[in-house]
Every structure is written in structure tokens, then in C-alpha cells.
Amino acid sequence: MIGGSLLRAATVAGWTAWGYNRSAPGVAAARTSGFDVGDDLPAVLRRAAENDALIVVAVPMPAVNAMLDAIAEYAPGCALTDVVSVKAPVAAAVRRYGLQARYVGGHPMAGTAESGWQATDPELFREAAWAVGVDPGTDPDTWARVTRLALDCGAVAVPVIASEHDRAVARISHLPHVLAEALAVAGARGGDLALGLAAGSFRDGTRVAGTAPDLVRAICEPNSDALLAVLDETLTTLSEAKKSLSSDTSLAELTTAGHAARRRYESAQRWEITGIVPGAAGWLEKLQEAGRAGGVVTHLTPATGSD
Amino acid sequence: MIGGSLLRAATVAGWTAWGYNRSAPGVAAARTSGFDVGDDLPAVLRRAAENDALIVVAVPMPAVNAMLDAIAEYAPGCALTDVVSVKAPVAAAVRRYGLQARYVGGHPMAGTAESGWQATDPELFREAAWAVGVDPGTDPDTWARVTRLALDCGAVAVPVIASEHDRAVARISHLPHVLAEALAVAGARGGDLALGLAAGSFRDGTRVAGTAPDLVRAICEPNSDALLAVLDETLTTLSEAKKSLSSDTSLAELTTAGHAARRRYESAQRWEITGIVPGAAGWLEKLQEAGRAGGVVTHLTPATGSD
Structure with a gap:
């Protein structure tokens, strides 16, 4: 449901997006709706690697390892995020698979009571808070790219480190x-x-x-x-x-x-975090502090060389 | 809020209804809306006694004793119900004031987060469950009259004894x-x-x-x-x-x-209790049993001599 809604929302926002689902009926339903979804994980991931795509892992925690295993094999160099409900365990798994260099965790705070393609909604993330990781060592380009995705889906980005998120x-x-x-x-x-x-x-x-x-x-x-x-x-x-x-x-x-x-x-009022350039001196610490105080990112401050 | 909504709903349903409120702004607001509300409790209760009215006590539990005290003085013979959120403590208070002969407790399960006249709504009770007392010794005429009020306000009546309600x-x-x-x-x-x-x-x-x-x-x-x-x-x-x-x-x-x-x-499906005539042999026990099993009264079975 989250992954399908994201596919819809990103497509509406102009991203070139494609997906994988292990369920044949899920794939068929998404295709019937006109979306580019396949059930051949290696093929989907090779295509991601060829296009330097941002990969979004949208499975429940118990299925994360299997996904990371395939990503490490077929698209280890891609930028990587996820929409899993916890962040520290995903980050630990990402490290185990050696994928941490271009990983920035994410978590859109949007409904999960329904599941499956029929429950997808391109407006699911509108006005939602979308946690985006700012742990030490975060790659600024990937951070900007993940944040851009969240914003393009209509959400606001809440910068937070994994343990505080959890x-x-x-x-x-x-x-x-x-x-x-x-x-x-x-x-x-x-x-x-x-x-x-x-x-x-x-x-x-x-x-x-x-x-x-x-x-x-x-x-x-x-x-x-x-x-x-x-x-x-x-x-x-x-x-x-x-x-x-x-x-x-x-x-x-x-x-x-x-x-x-x-x-x-x-x-509680959301307030806008402004003037923090991804990659500039102290950017992560500033974002961590702002997120703790209820700040949200609603647009990106461009930096030379960022995505 | 509950009392004012009841005044509105009963009036819409064709009852001749009038009220008392201790708050002068509350009285003024109700009058401005065209309702017959006063701040002279003895006068309002004397009028009730003269008209053999059904009195509805619509105050929070801590204010119940003061109301019953006045009712015992000015309208002790009237049929009496209430919309208080607990039933055994009200019944005990009613007995202390010697008003039990024509008392049947009530409790409409409808919103209470707002308060005051401005929050009143004649549709508040639509489709709501309205608990109506069926304790041993209940007077059939008063029971039918209280149930009629609940039904006329758009609710369904749930027969229940005080302790089980609580x-x-x-x-x-x-x-x-x-x-x-x-x-x-x-x-x-x-x-x-x-x-x-x-x-x-x-x-x-x-x-x-x-x-x-x-x-x-x-x-x-x-x-x-x-x-x-x-x-x-x-x-x-x-x-x-x-x-x-x-x-x-x-x-x-x-x-x-x-x-x-x-x-x-x-x-859970509400099912309709039918064929039980207030005052007939075993009517209270049958209503108690039906209420426990999820039954509701949606229309009254008339009995000779009942109100």
C-alpha cells in the first residue's frame, strides 16, 4: 500500500518510477492501472543500477533482509532509502549488507491499516510528516534526493536520527x-x-x-x-x-x-527549517537540532553539485 | 449540551418541552434560539407538576443531588428520568429523595466533548444507543414514556439494569x-x-x-x-x-x-426486540435478557392504559 501509493505519487510529480512486487495479483493490478511494475526482482534492480535510480525499500521489517540481499547483488551502488516503520534496525541491516554509503532512511507517517494495490492513493502523503535520516555520515546528495522525493509526494520532511525516530x-x-x-x-x-x-x-x-x-x-x-x-x-x-x-x-x-x-x-505548529545547505559545515547537527524542536523541511536549499 | 440537544430534539419531535438552566448566558442563548428555558428552578418544576410532565435531569453526577432536592420539593409526583453517565449512583440518590416510584434511568450514548448551548444539536441522538433502565420494580408507564422520548429523538433504546449499565x-x-x-x-x-x-x-x-x-x-x-x-x-x-x-x-x-x-x-448487529408489552408478565426480565444479548427497542408495543 505504501509502496504503491509512493509509485503513484512520484509518477504524478514527474518522476520516472517503476516497481517490483512479489505478488502476481499485485503486479497485475498495478499494470492494469498503467504502472510500470514487474515481478522479476533482478531485472528491476539491474534497471535501477543502469539508471542510477533511487531505490525505495517498501516492505515490512521482516522482509527487509531479503530485499537488501538482492540490492547488494544487483544494484549495490544505487542511492537507497526505505519507508519502514523503524529506522535503527533497517540502518543496521543496511550496514550488514555494506550499503550504508548511499543510504538515507525514511518513514512517511501515513496510514497503514489497509494493504494491497487497491488501497493505494497518490494523495496518501499530502501534508504528512516524512521522517528523513540525518545520522552522522549521511551523504548530502542522497539526503537531498530522498527529501526531494518526500516533498514531491506532498509531505514535509522531518530530519531525525534513527534512534530518536524509533x-x-x-x-x-x-x-x-x-x-x-x-x-x-x-x-x-x-x-x-x-x-x-x-x-x-x-x-x-x-x-x-x-x-x-x-x-x-x-x-x-x-x-x-x-x-x-x-x-x-x-x-x-x-x-x-x-x-x-x-x-x-x-x-x-x-x-x-x-x-x-x-x-x-x-x-503544535510546524515551523519551516530554512537556510541549511546539505553538505555545508554542521548541516547534519543543525538539521538534527531543528527536527528535535519540531522543525520541518518544506523546500530544499540548493547546493552546488547536489542532485 | 445534552440537555439542550434533548430540548431541541424533543421539540422537533412534537413534544411540548421546556427547560431550566442555572447559567444566565445559557438561558439567554436558548431563548434567542426560540426555546422555552428559564432560570427559576421552582417555577419550572411547579409547571412540570401542574402538567404531569416527564422531568429529565441533565446535569453531571456531582450536581444531581441539588436537582433531586428541588424536584422532591416542587414536583415529587412527576415521572422522572435522567441522562447521567452512570446509573446506580443516580438510582441510589433518587431513592434517598423518595422519588423512585416514577423513576426510570436513561443514558444516551452520544458525544460529550463539547458543552454549552452553542454545542447543542437536535440530531445528536440520531441512531445512538440510549440505555433505559429495567431494574426490578420499574413502572411500565414511565418506562414506556422514557423509551418514547428516546425513540422520538432518533435513538434506539437499550434495556439494561443500572449495575450492568455501569x-x-x-x-x-x-x-x-x-x-x-x-x-x-x-x-x-x-x-x-x-x-x-x-x-x-x-x-x-x-x-x-x-x-x-x-x-x-x-x-x-x-x-x-x-x-x-x-x-x-x-x-x-x-x-x-x-x-x-x-x-x-x-x-x-x-x-x-x-x-x-x-x-x-x-x-455487531443491533437486532430489534419485539412483542414485549410493558407491564405484561415477565416484561422486565425479558427486556433485561434481550438487552444483554444486544437487542434494542425501536418501537413500542402499546399496552392498554399505558402512556
Whole structure:
């Protein structure tokens, strides 16, 4: 779904783009829609190598190694990015395959509950935040090229190093999945009566529990360290709320903190990072700092010799 | 917001309805919209008594006693219902004021994040589930009258006894609030970077944390026993998920159970309770059983002598 949407969005934006999918029906569906998609991975990758293409790995984490293995064989010199939901494990795999020189990780924060070609949408990335790696050693040309792709798809680029990305998404993507699953379980244990009385708060709070279990696992499990840390934190928050409710019949602390947090989220404003030239002195450190402070890249500052 | 929406909906449905609000701006806003609302509680209640009106108490739980006190003084013989988010504590208060003979509890499962006259909506209850009490001793005429009000507002009536209602809403309304608050807190602790990367799962999972803390407390705290029980259950679910993630890097059990639960919720079908005549032999037991099994009342079966 993400890969197909990216193929559509990049094509609309004027990129020459082609793809590979292991699923014959997926390939057929994309071709019927007029897209250049094949099921011969070596051929697709050789073509990438011949054209110095930017390769985007758009598979769940458990399938990343197989892709990198093929890339290392057929297109080891290509610029490389990915749209996988975790970044440090992908970066580690990229290093294992010796592909780190022209790798810049990416992660568009866009829906994943649906899957397959029929769910693709060229507008999926519009206004979305698209994390783009700024780890030490990042190649400026590849960074600019990956960022250009994100911007051309309608997203804004959020510069972030892999480990900080993974800790952040544990909080705002993986924990939401875990809590939604737990809430759904608690609701269903109330039987037909409880489910029949359920309204907006339950519907919204359990929405992402509608995602296929294997996909949720593929998203959350590779980030288990960061997820465990924030899950621990949340168990403490909930245990304290329970204690306060039990001893003082009060949810004052939890509701005050939760409301303030939601208000902070609602009022958060993206601000534009400007004047940082990829490859100039200190560019990575400046981007890291700006990303931490909520800054986003909405257009690229050109540099001599960059792509 | 609930009371004003009810006034609007009942008026649209042809009921002669009038209201009381303690807030002068609230009264003025309702009058400007052409509704018959006053700020003189004794006068409004005397009028109710003169007209044998059905009184609907539409205040948060902490304000219920003051209302019942006035009703006991000025309109003790009136049929009485309420739209408060918990039912056993209201029923207990009603008994303390000696008003139980013509009381039937109610609870429309409709939005509460907004408040005040400007948030009222005559369509608020359309297709909503509206819990209507069927506790032992329920007066059939009052039951039919309260159910008629719910149906006329566009809702379906879910027959349920007070204690079962309270346990059910702890699962599908109060727990969602608690988890949303905890999720919002966890996200905001990730700072501007995490909030900037937050997308649909965080937005939907924290939506009800946007409700005013005092309102969340007024909804959840009076149901502390049932909420504590399901919170305990959920802490166990989350602790087990943590253990499995930690030891086996697996969320298999949680995601499978959560997905099945969400699917059950999505596919739950309301079915119509038919042929039960209020006041006929065993009518309350039949309605209790049907409500537990997901049944709803969509039209009333008339009985000789009922309202």
C-alpha cells in the first residue's frame, strides 16, 4: 500500500518510477492501472543500477533482509532509502549488507491499516510528516534526493536520527496500537451489551486494532526496546491513576496532564527549517537540532553539485 | 449540551418541552434560539407538576443531588428520568429523595466533548444507543414514556439494569477516556519531535483527552468501582503483552485478541426486540435478557392504559 501509493505519487510529480512486487495479483493490478511494475526482482534492480535510480525499500521489517540481499547483488551502488516503520534496525541491516554509503532512511507517517494495490492513493502523503535520516555520515546528495522525493509526494520532511525516530514513534504510533488492542479486548469482554452501547470514544480508541495482527507485529516488534520503555512508563501512569481513583476517587492528576498533553498536540505548529545547505559545515547537527524542536523541511536549499 | 440537544430534539419531535438552566448566558442563548428555558428552578418544576410532565435531569453526577432536592420539593409526583453517565449512583440518590416510584434511568450514548448551548444539536441522538433502565420494580408507564422520548429523538433504546449499565460503560466509555489521557501524556513526553511525527493512530487514540478534565472526572469518578475493575484487567493485559514482548519479542497474543475484538465490534448487529408489552408478565426480565444479548427497542408495543 505504501509502496504503491509512493509509485503513484512520484509518477504524478514527474518522476520516472517503476516497481517490483512479489505478488502476481499485485503486479497485475498495478499494470492494469498503467504502472510500470514487474515481478522479476533482478531485472528491476539491474534497471535501477543502469539508471542510477533511487531505490525505495517498501516492505515490512521482516522482509527487509531479503530485499537488501538482492540490492547488494544487483544494484549495490544505487542511492537507497526505505519507508519502514523503524529506522535503527533497517540502518543496521543496511550496514550488514555494506550499503550504508548511499543510504538515507525514511518513514512517511501515513496510514497503514489497509494493504494491497487497491488501497493505494497518490494523495496518501499530502501534508504528512516524512521522517528523513540525518545520522552522522549521511551523504548530502542522497539526503537531498530522498527529501526531494518526500516533498514531491506532498509531505514535509522531518530530519531525525534513527534512534530518536524509533523512540518517538514508540510513543505516537506503536503505543497507540498496543493501547487500542487492549481497549478492544476490554470492550469485547463486556459482551453484546457493552459493544452495543459503545460510541465514539470506543470506536476511535480501537480504530487501529482493525489493522491485521501480522502488520501490527511487523511494525511494533522490531522496535521492542523503545516500545517496552514507553509501555513501562504508561503502566506506571495507569497504576498511579488507579491508586488515586481507589484511594481518593480522583482522576484529577491524570485528566489534567492528559488534557494539557492533548492541547499541546493540537496546538503544535510546524515551523519551516530554512537556510541549511546539505553538505555545508554542521548541516547534519543543525538539521538534527531543528527536527528535535519540531522543525520541518518544506523546500530544499540548493547546493552546488547536489542532485 | 445534552440537555439542550434533548430540548431541541424533543421539540422537533412534537413534544411540548421546556427547560431550566442555572447559567444566565445559557438561558439567554436558548431563548434567542426560540426555546422555552428559564432560570427559576421552582417555577419550572411547579409547571412540570401542574402538567404531569416527564422531568429529565441533565446535569453531571456531582450536581444531581441539588436537582433531586428541588424536584422532591416542587414536583415529587412527576415521572422522572435522567441522562447521567452512570446509573446506580443516580438510582441510589433518587431513592434517598423518595422519588423512585416514577423513576426510570436513561443514558444516551452520544458525544460529550463539547458543552454549552452553542454545542447543542437536535440530531445528536440520531441512531445512538440510549440505555433505559429495567431494574426490578420499574413502572411500565414511565418506562414506556422514557423509551418514547428516546425513540422520538432518533435513538434506539437499550434495556439494561443500572449495575450492568455501569459495568458496561466502564469498558466502552470510561476506560477509553483513561487510556486516551495516558496516551496523550506518553506522546507529549516525546516532545516536539514526537508530536510532530504523530499521525492518525495518535490523533484518534487521544481524541477524548480533549474533553475538559472536570467533565471527564464527573463522568468517570462516580463509576470508580466498575472502572477500577476494568482498569485492573487492562493493566494485566498490558503487563502480559510487555512480558511477551520482552521475552519473545512477540505481540502475537495481544494483536490477535485485539483484532478479533475489534472485528466483533465492527460486525455487531443491533437486532430489534419485539412483542414485549410493558407491564405484561415477565416484561422486565425479558427486556433485561434481550438487552444483554444486544437487542434494542425501536418501537413500542402499546399496552392498554399505558402512556
